[in-house]
Amino acid sequence: MAITPKDIDRLIREHGLGACLECGKCTAICPMSEVFGDIEYGHTPRGIVEKALFDSDLITGDAIWYCLTCDVCTKGCPSGVHFRDFMEELREMMIAAGHDEHGVRCRLCNRYFVPDPSLKMMIEKMDVKDSTPEFLLTCPKCKTRDFGRKMMKNFAPGRFKE
Amino acid sequence: MNELMMIPLIARIRSIREVTFDTLMFEVAIEKDGKEVPFSYLPGQFAELSVFGVGESPISITSTCTRPGLVEFAVREVGLVTEAMHNMRPGDNMGIRGPLGNGFPVDEMKGKDILFIAGGIGLAPLRGLINYVLDNRSDFGAVDIIYGARAPNLLCFDWEFDTWKAAPDTRVHLTIDAPAAGWNGSVGFVPAIVKELALPPGNRLAVACGPPIMIKYVLEDLAAAGYRDEDVITTLEMKMKCGVGKCGRCNIGAKYICVDGPVFRLSELKTIPSEY
Amino acid sequence: MSDFEPKILIFACNWCSYAGADMAGVSRYQMPPNCRIIRVMCSARVRPEQVISALTQGLDAVLVLGCHPGDCHYTEGNYLTRRRGIMLKNLLETMGFEKNRFQVNWVSAAEGARFAQVVSEFVEEIKALGPSHVSRDKDTGTHA
Amino acid sequence: MSRVKVGVFVCHCGSNIGGTVDVPDVVEYAKDLPLVHYSEDNLYTCSDAGLTAIKEKIKEHGLNRVVVASCTPRTHEELFRRTCEEAGVNRYLFEFVNLREHCSWIHMNQPQEATCKAKELVRLGAAKAARLRPLEIARAQIKPACLVIGGGVAGLSAAGSLAQQGFEVHLVERNDRLGGLTVDLWKLLPGDRPASELLHTLTARVTKNDNVTLYLSSELNEITGFIGSFKATLSTPSGKKDIEIGTVIVATGAVELEPLGLYNLGKTEGVITQMGLEKMLSDGRKDLGDVVFINCAGARGPDREYCGRLCCAVSIKNARYLKEADPDARVTVLQRDVMAFGTEFETEYRKAMCAGVRFIRFSPDRPPTTIGNDKVTGVRIYNQLTGEESDLSANTVVLTTPLAADSGASDLAQMLKVPVDKDGFFLEAHLKLRPVEFATDGVFIAGAARFPADIGEAVAQGTAAAAKAAAPMFAGEVSVEATTALTNPRLCSGCATCEAVCPFGAIEITQDRHGRPVSEVNAVMCKGCGACAAACPCGAIQQLGFTDSQIFEMVRSLARDGDPSGSEG
Amino acid sequence: MTVIGYMKRSALEGVLGDISDKLEVIAPLPSGDKGAVELRRFEKGAQVSIGPVKPMLPLKTIFLPPVEQIFRFSKSENETTVTASTPITRDRVVFGALGCDIAALALIDEVFLREPVDEAYRERRTRTTIVALACEGQGPECFCASVGIDPVRPGGADVVMIPVKDGFIVETITKKGEQLGTMLQGALRDPTGPQKKTARSFTSTSRSDVDLSAPAGGWSAVWESEAWEDASARCIGCGICTVVCPTCHCFDVHDERHGNGGERFRKWDSCMAVNFTMMAHGENPRPQHRARVRQRYMHKLVYFPENHGAVACVGCGRCAVACPNRTGIGEVADRMREREEDSNE
Amino acid sequence: MFHAIRTPGRMRDQLKDMQTRLREIAAAFLERPDALFFIGWEMTPDEKETRPFFARNPRQAQRLVWNDLCHPNPASYLPRLRDREGMIGVAVKGCDARALRELIRANQIERKNLFVLGIPCTGLVDPNTGAIASRCAECQYPVDFDYDETLGPMETPALTVERSAPDLDAMSLQQRRAFWKQELDKCIRCDACRKICYGCYCPECIFEMSDPKWATNRGDLADKIFYHAVRAYHLAGRCVGCDECARACPMGVRLDLLNRSLRDHAKEMFSFDGAGITDEKPLLRTFSTEDPDPFFGGDE
Known part of the structure; x- marks a missing residue:
């Protein structure tokens, strides 16, 4: 369209x-x-x-x-x-x-979440050029979910269903 | 005449009398070095009166030399000097130089009938002569006075009229230019009254004094009535400064009005240019 | 020359400057007593002849005060004053007067302080100049 | 012609004067001044006791000039003048000397100098007083009729207002219909009211009132006279007509500038002016396509420096109508800056913006140009900030031009002896202090003849001018300044300098009985500023109460009559 | 008349310097930058410009100053004190006076020394010794010989100085002159024969063909002459002719007031001025320019001779030089008579 | 004071031709039944200078001259002739034409009563030195006027523009004062400067007035300063620079400098072109709100 x-x-x-x-x-x-x-x-x-x-x-x-x-x-x-x-x-x-x-998509959900220039600047400012940390390529929603999942895995394994 | 011709004596104002709305009569005593001095003059003469710091004006003497006492000047307000005079009070000082001019030929007038013709303020110089004649009544013949003004309140010296009328063999003919309330006398211009009265020349002298236009017609009428030029006397007016024939202002022909005049016989006038 | 007390003439327009002088009085601004005000309805009434006459009769200085340009009660009188003033000032200078013997200034009805300041400064300037070079008494005429 | 007798009354003003100035000393000094007959001091001259004293002394001593030396004439002059009048002395034979504001208060610490100055001020006052002459306050009758020139909105408002107040009104309109420029307008801001509606109301007020005589297709040919009694000649379709009126309101309006050639106006089809647009809109045309307005067309440049004031509002209004009528059309306003004054226009501006009208700024250095040969297709515009040139598509280009002075204004101005500014608009007496009035009494101004005005302003000014004109007509007469100028024909050379400098058109060069030119002052129109008296080289024209002779005497006395502190005092 | 000696030109300033200790000395001094000369008070050390240039203002300025205080007055209470002004304080001598100017004094004397005598004028006259400079004519405008004046040994001079090579032969004429002669003695030497001879044969170049006479018949014969029309058309009425004329003597009187005092002074006036005859009430008997021009010439050529037997012109020619339009009296007199001749035709 | 030497011979021939034309035109004018006279110049009796001449008939027109000595300004005579019925012919050079223009503007004479002959002037000379008169050397004015006839194209004379001494503006105050003291000492208050001036047409001069009595006539320095300052001021914006005042002065007072200084200041302060050059914006009859304001704040 x-x-x-x-x-x-x-x-x-x-x-x-x-x-x-x-x-x-x-x-x-x-x-x-x-x-x-x-x-x-x-x-x-x-x-x-x-x-x-x-x-x-x-x-x-x-x-x-x-x-x-x-x-x-x-x-x-x-x-x-x-x-x-x-x-x-x-x-x-x-x-x-x-x-x-010019838009970066989330590596998890593949939704657009940040413009390319911003991401580039963040990477530059954080001095993480060599290995892009995965969290920078994750949209906030997925980040929350991913982080939550990791926490549950560690602290409440019982509640966590894979 | 004081010894320095341009230095005035002091004329101290003794009293001021209103003649008409724009004319005041000043009675003055003449002083020299703080003392009153006599002042002798002839009818028809004038004096240079001055307001110190303002200026000087030639003013005819209206009092009569036969009556001892103060000298009188009737002053009409026409310019700066006369305006300043009108603002003076009794006790104030004017400057005075005089008497100046020739005056009326009183000795030659003796034994004659006299016709006085005056208009407006023109009576001021004649008043001195009229009173002189009346004071020496026996020296003169019949006296007729024709006097006119624009309106009754502009007749000068009205306080004299009754005295004049009462004098022996003397007639006063008053006239005003146009009818006015309260005026019962004759109405008409002076020349008309002269014509109307038609006093024959004979042994009569005519003495005329007044505004130029009046004089012009009066002289014509007198000539028509048969008066000889020698028997008609009038006065001339001209700007003057020194009053003694030096400043050159009042020069007409070979005459100086201030010393050769201001009184002229018509026969003399005919020897000088009629326009100046 | 320090004892010299000049005699100064001020022409003030009725609507602004005379009122400004009143305002100075009401506000009790103190100023030197050398000036005398002649009130005119508009500064444009001041004939340059009067100014020249004042200066040649023995006054030490003349100040003409009017409304600020644009504020004239008669809409434009002070513009005439300004033009005449400029021409007159130049003429007087050309003829040998100091440039401050004659001044024009603008004081509004509200400017009491300004009036006091203008007058005080003017008096000081004239004091510094000394008496006018045209003094009648000193000169008795060329050919006399 | 009676003898001048000056009386001097010196006021202590409590301690305001007396505390600094030695008042008794001043009184003694005054006694010796020329023509001063009487002098005394009063604790408060303005008190009942003081005023009574003045009256008594006038009678007792026959005083005919009065000098009061106290405070400022600005407060008490009238009081003392009245007092003189009550005592039978002409009110103009009074002279005020200011010893308080101009002496005691400003020299509080110098009592000696202040006393000396006070003496001199009194001397000057007495010197002037001696030269004062009685003056009369003349009164002029005012004919309760007004000539309104111009039947536009301002003229209609003025005429309507005056007619309602019961005055005879003569309304002259050059065209064959009333309404002026408004006739061609479509809708009015604010409120989107149709112009015809307002016009109908205003016109009805005039046409339905018997007090109004209407002259359509008529013009003013000649006018003479002054406040109270003007005589005018109109040329009407039925011939010449003479009328007599007391006041005049100029409401001749203005014309829309048509700068042919500018932005190809008149050359390329589709380039029109706002007035053209209004007419199209009134005719119901809405198929204008993409429209680009170009503002400040012919204004704010070297040829015409002023801002048209209304143009922005007009373009805002019309752009929004167009956009609203056809939301798909691209409507762009090219502007140098937007003058949407007042909350109402500001709101309109926002409404237009929000409706999708584009406002784009351009610089006069690189103005837009129109594209298209026979028919306009677009406008090329340079964006200063981006430094880019771009093309806007346009089917119609509307030039927003300012209102300009009517070419006939200067003739009318000459006839009425009122000024115009450099752009040809009429110049009122004072922009802030005396709006809608001319310096010339009895002549007023309203609407766009004065400066571009919108409808609301034109109505307001028309009504204001009517109110101003009504005041003297209600009074029936005006009292005239007594201290006016007067010509002495004997001294006048007829050079017309006075005529040129008079701000009130009160002086005219006429011929004396010998056919020589001589200046003549119309005392009713004269305001007594004295500018003529100062300009006359011959001294032939004098301002009464401030004559050369009076001022000269003051100057002379100040310069020559000695210093009262010195030995002569 | 006695020849008393020869004086070197170079000794003149010194002699005048010595005399100036005893008398006020007036002499022609240079004035301005254009070679003009003016009669002024001589101060020691000044250069005298005796010789070829005629002072623009005539000798009358010494006896009738342009502005002259008559008296001062002061007022107090009701008393006015009038103090006559002192015309001069010292005896005076005028050096280098010209014959025409000296002759003019005799004409002015007719007016000012006649009764009542003008005391200020008389005092100046009697207390001034006049040393004439024998004049050989100072320009084409000179025509004193035409009016019967001897420019070499003019009547009215007390002493005459006749220019010879490098100096003057000095002759005394009157008693007053002899007294002055004694003061000059120190600077005099016996003249040589040739010097005496030069002095004896000294003559003037002044024109003798100018005719100022009026035709018989007095004023009425020339009253309507076209000369007045011509002269007045061109004349601007500035009155310079009256200022520079050695015989014109009209004056005006003014008062000045300051404070409680003041002064009266007189100043030269001119019959060319509009207000010369203007009276206080605004009437002017001589309002037309033409009449004023006529008055001036008639007074000089007709009235004055009628009263005093001589035309009031001494042929100095200054009027023609000073007039912005270069109109001289001789020219007007010629035109005046032309009319007469015309009417006789 | 002077710049060039006497007009060269070639130009004198040209002047001669113009004089012939002038006489023809004047004579033709005087043939008209309504002609009163033609004002031009004639030689003085000593043949050294010229003076105004009123030719009354064609025969007298032959006395008229035009040459480089024609200093007098014939326009000065016109105001007092305004009541005469009939036509007056007048020959004017540039400065005279400017005066004429001012006179017409000031209602002192009506154009319709005049026959104006314009003379293209190439500068006049001083009769004594033969040098070009200073005002002519500075003259740079066009002489725009509606002439009835001219003796050739009326062009701006292209003469040297160089200021002559003394330059008052360059003097110190003391020098200026001394200069005027010296000049005014010479002045004898004879009034020639004002009476010869074309612009002095007041019915009664303020110097002759009795109320107020402006001038003391005392003849002292103050009186003379008053006189000359007022005279100059009265001509501010009206002086056409014909220098007749200086020429008429029998004592050689440099009155021209005073007028010139005013003209200069008017030019400098108000861009005033000079009197008689245009009819717009006469100096002291108008003003501009944009005029300089050297006064505000007290000092310049």
Whole structure:
């Protein structure tokens, strides 16, 4: 199922991107620059909102995959743009449409759970380049389940059914 | 005449009397070095009165030399100096230089009938002469006084009229320009009254003093009535500063109004340019 | 020259500067007693001839005060004052007066403190300049 | 012409003056001043006792000039003037000397200097008083009729309001129908009310009121006179018509700027102005496809510096209508910045944004360009932040142009002797202190003739102007400043300098009986600022109460009459 | 007239310096930067500019100053004290006066020394010794010879200095002159024969062909002359002619007040001024420019001769030089008579 | 003070031709029944200078001259002639035309009563030195006027623009004061400067007024400063730089410097082009809210 401009338009409307006043507060408080160092304007919240409004191609390219979805921008926006929600829905829409080249899937459940840039940065920051710890490639849900299973195995073996 | 021609004596104002709404009469005593000094003059002469710090103006003497006492000046407010005079009080000092000018030829007038013709403030210089004539009544013949003003309240020296009327062989003809409430006398311009009275020349001298337009018609009428130029006497007005024939202002033809005048016979006037 | 007490004339417009002077009084701002105010309805009423006349009759300085530009009670009088003032000031300087002998300034009705400051500073400046070079009594005429 | 007798009354003001200034000494000094006949001190001159003293002394000494040396004229001048009047002295033969604010209070620690200064101030006051002349307060009758020029929203509001108050109103409209620009509008903000509805209400108020005489397809030809009695000549379809009115309201409105050639307006099909759009919308057309609005078209540039004020709101409004009418259409507003002032417009702005209208900023350095030869197909826009150029598709491009002054405004301004600004809009007396009024009495201004105004503002200004015009008409007369300018024709050269500097148009060059030009002051229009008196090289025009002679005498006395602290005192 | 000796030009400043200890010395001194000369008080050390340039202001300035205080007054209570001003404090000598200017004094004397005498003027006249400089004519405008003036030994001079090579032959004429002569003795030598001869044959180049006479018939004959129309058309009424004229003497009187005192002074006035005859009530008997121009020339050429027997012009030619439009009295007199001739035709 | 030498011979021939034309035009004008006179210049009796001449008939027109000595400004005569009925012809060079323009603006004369002949002036010379007059050397004004006729194209004279000494602005205060003391000492208050000025047309000059008596007429320095300051101020924005005041002064007071200084300041402060050049924005009759405000804050 391909994504149409109309779909993106709906997201823009639903999440109030049209209300953007181009003040740039979102970008000023966005932690991405802390995390990724020097990032392109096109990767910042404001840049992305602008691209969205300008009908630019958000589907190709990796611009929308850097957001950490921390939602600080939404809190800082004076105009009521729900950027995180927009971003999450857009990404899901894309994964669903098969544009998964920038999304990492869980090694257990095979569901998309984190964008590629974030994962790469985590690996880099944690200095675990040699052997990717398995937990980094596991989605939180599976992580919880996996961890719980391990605990039960150790502390309540009786309750644990393989 | 004081010894330094431009230095005034002090004229101390003794009293001020209202003549008309814009004319005051000042009675002054002349002082020199703090003492009162006599001041002798002829009818028709004038003096330079000054308000110190404001300026000087030529003003005709309206009192009569035959009556001892104070010197009188009737001053109409027309400019700065006269305005300042009007703001003075009894006791104040004016400067005075005079008497200046030739005055009326009283000796030559003796033995003649006299017709006085005056308009408005023009009575001021004539008043001195009229009183002089009446004080020396026996030296002169019949006296007729024609006097007019724009309105009854503008007739100067109205307190004199009854005395004049009461003098022997003397008639006073008063007139105003237009009818006014409370006025029972004749109405009409002075020249019209002159014509109406039609006093024949004979042994009569006419002495006219008043605004230029009045003088113009009166002189014409007198000539028409047969008066000779020698028998018509009038006064001229001109700007003056020094009053002694030096500053050059009142020069008309070869005459200086301040020393050769201000009294002229019509025959003399005809020797100088009629326009200045 | 320290004893020199200049005599200074101020023309103040009725609506702003005269009121500003009132405000200074009400606020009890103290200032040197060298100035005398002549009230005019608008600073534009001040004839430059009056200023020149004051300076040549022996006054030491003249200050014209009006509303701030744009605030004139008569909408634009003080703009006229400003233009005339500039021309007059230049003329006086050209003729040998110090540049501060004649000044124009703007004081609003609310600016009591500013009035006091402007006046005090002006008096100080004139004191420093000393008496005006045009003093009638010293000169008795060229050809006399 | 009676003799000048000045009386000087010096006030202690309790200890306010007396505590610093030696008041009895000042009184003694005053006694010796020229023309001063009487001088005394009072504890409080403004008290009953003080006022009674003034009246008594006027009678007792025949005083005809009064000087009170006390506080500021700003508070008590009227009181003392009235007192003089009550004692039979013309109220303008009074002079105020300020010894409190301008002397004792500001020299509290210098009693000697303050006393000396007080003497000098009294001397100046007495010098001026001696030269004062009685003046009369003239009154001008006001004819309770108003000429409203322009039948747009502002004019209609003004006319309606005045007519309701019972005044005769003459409403002149150049076109053959009322309503002005509003006629072509579709819906109004806020509230989406159809423009026709409002117009109907306003028009009905005017047409149904007998007090209003309506002149359609008519113009003002000539107007002369001043507050209270203007005479105007109208050219109407039925010929010339002379009317007499007491006040005038200018509500001539403005025109929408049509900058032909800009963004290919008039060259490429599909490029229209907002007014064109409004007309299309009124006609029910909604098939406009993708629409791009370009704001600030012809405004805020070197040729026309001002901001059109309303344009943003108009583009917001129309963009939202279009978007709502066709949610699939792409509606984009290209803006330099959005001026949606007030909560109402801010809400509209948000509504439009939320409805999906795109607002995109452009820079005047690289303005958008239209694409398409015969018919417009898109707009190319440069995004400053991304540094990218992109194309927006467009079937219609709407230029949001500002309102501009009507070309006839300057002629009207000349006729009424009121000023216009550099853009041709009428200039009111003071933006903040005296809105809707001209410096010229009896002439008022409302609506877009003054500056671009929206409907609400036009209504408000029209009503405000009506209120201002009603005030003197209710009173029936205005009292006129007594300290006005007066020309002495003997001294006047007719050079017209006074005419040029008068801010009130009160001076006119006429001809005397010899046919020579001579200036003539209309005392009713004169406000007594004296600018003319200072400008006249001949000294022919004087401001009564502040004549050259009075001011000169003060200056002369200050400079030449000695220092009262010195030996001469 | 006695020749008392020869004085070297180079000795002049020294002599004047010595005299200035006893008398106030007035002499032509350079003025401004354009070679102009003005009669002023000589102070020791100053350079005298005696010779070819005529001072723009005539000798009358020494006797009738442009502005002259008449008296001071002061007021107290009800008393006014008037103090006459002192015209001069020392005896004076004027060096280098020109014949035309000296002759003009005689004309002014007619007015100011006639009763009542102007005391200030008389005092200045009697206390001033006049040393004339024999004049050979100082420019094409000179025409004193036309009005009967001897520019070499003018009447009215007390002493005459006749220029010869490098100096002057000094001759005394009057008693006053002899007294001054004694003060000059130290600087004098006996003149040589050639010097005496030069002095004897000294002549002036002044024009003698200017005719200022009025036609018979007095004022009425020229009253309507076209000369007035011509002269007044061009004339701007500035009155410089009256300022520079050695015989013009009209004055105005002003008061000045300061505090309780003040002064009265007189200053030169000009009949060319509009308000010369303007009266306090605003009436002006001579309101037209043409009438004022006529008055000036009529006074000089007709009225003054009628009263005093001589035209009030000494042929100095200053009016033509100073007039912005270079109109001289000779030219106007010619035009005035032309009319007369026309009407005789 | 002067820059160049007497007009070269070639140009003098040109002037001669212009003079011939001038006489023809004036004579033709004077043939008209409504012509009163034609104001131009004639030689003075000594043939060294020119002076104004009122030609009344075609014969007299032959006395008119045009050459490099025609300093007087004929426009000065017009205000007092405004009541005369009939046409007045007047020849004007550039500075005169500017004066004429100001006079018409100030209602002192009506254009319709004038026949104006424009003369393209190439600069006048000082009769004594033969050098170009300083004002002509500085003249850079177009003489835009609706002439009835001209003696050739009215162009801006392209002369050297170089300031002549003394430069008052460059002087110290003390020097300036000394300069004016020296100049004013010469002044004899004869009023020639004001009476010759085209711009002095007040019915009663304020110096002659009695109330207020502005001028003391005392002739002292204060009186002279008052006189000259007021005279100059009254001409601020109206002075056309014809320098007639300085020419008329019998004592050689440099009045032109005072007027020039005001003109310079007006140019510097208000970009005022000069009087008589355009009809827009006369200096002291208008203002701009954008005018400089050197006063605010007390000091410049």
